[in-house]
Amino acid sequence: MTVExxxxxxxxxxxxxxxxxxxxxxxxxxxxxxxxxIKRRKLRIKDEIERLRSSTH
Known part of the structure; x- marks a missing residue:
């Protein structure tokens, strides 16, 4: 699976x-x-999204 x-x-x-x-x-x-x-799971996903975005820049 690609990063995108x-x-x-x-x-x-x-x-x-x-x-x-x-x-x-x-x-x-x-x-x-x-x-x-739910809020905790949402935050975990948001953190992972931000981590992946920062690693691709």
Missing amino acids: AHLATLEKKHGALEQELHVAMNQPSVEDELITD
């Missing part, structure tokens, strides 16, 4: 987590732990 393809995959995952987070935050019955977990 890996970046595209990570960006799709990040977008999906953003959508999942939006849905979870609009449901009062969702546990705070779930929201925290």
Whole structure:
């Protein structure tokens, strides 16, 4: 897999987590732990995206 393809995959995952987070935050019955977990996974992916982008420049 090329770096560009890996970046595209990570960006799709990040977008999906953003959508999942939006849905979870609009449901009062969702546990705070779930929201925290989604945010943590989103941040991990964002960090990896930034790391890959910086290594290609």
